[in-house]
Amino acid sequence: MPARSNFRERNKVTGRRGDAATGRAAHRSGLRAEALAVLLLRLKGYRILARRLKTPAGEIDMVVRRGRSLAIVEVKARGSGQAVEAVLPRQQRRLERAAAHFLGRNPQFASFDLRFDVVLVEPRRLPRHLADAWRP
Numbered sequence: 001m002p003a004r005s006n007f008r009e010r011n012k013v014t015g016r017r018g019d020a021a022t023g024r025a026a027h028r029s030g031l032r033a034e035a036l037a038v039l040l041l042r043l044k045g046y047r048i049l050a051r052r053l054k055t056p057a058g059e060i061d062m063v064v065r066r067g068r069s070l071a072i073v074e075v076k077a078r079g080s081g082q083a084v085e086a087v088l089p090r091q092q093r094r095l096e097r098a099a100a101h102f103l104g105r106n107p108q109f110a111s112f113d114l115r116f117d118v119v120l121v122e123p124r125r126l127p128r129h130l131a132d133a134w135r136p
Contacts, residue, residue: 033077033121034061040119040127041073050102057097070112071131072099077121087118087133096136 038048046064053060062073072095076086087095095116103110118133 029077030075033119033127034075036121036127037062037073037075037119037129040129044129046071053098053102055098055101057101058094060095060098060102063102064117065109065112068112070109070114071117072102072114073117073119074133075119075121079123086120092116092134 034051038051041048041062041064044066046066048062048064049070050060050063053063060072061075064071064073074087074091074095078086099114099116103114115132116134116136118130120128120130122128
């Protein structure tokens with residue numbers, strides 16, 4: 001029997017190192033965080049237009065609206081204090097491209113005020129909604 005090493009092979013699809021159990025746990029954690037975010041935003045009066053929307057530029061966690069405001073929402077589930085820094089500039093640009101694709105396919109929202117929000121979900125804390133976290 002070969003000796004175990006600390007080296008983990010790269011995933012053939014994502015190129016990342018890790019095992020399937022870790023990936024499944026992260027996926028479940030993300031789904032729970034998104035469910036909490038939906039609840040929070042609905043309580044705040046937002047209408048959920050889309051969840052887990054796939055675009056050529058990448059996935060948008062949620063598209064929500066309230067009045068004439070349209071928000072592209074990124075949900076981040078992290079350990080305490082780590083979620084705020086989780087949306088890096090590269091991911092912001094990707095979300096902006098995905099939002100442009102969404103607006104191109106949904107011209108009825110072209111005149112809405114577009115913004116990018118983040119919902120932070122941390123252990124043993126209520127979710128936090130950061131409205132207008134950045135603008136392009």
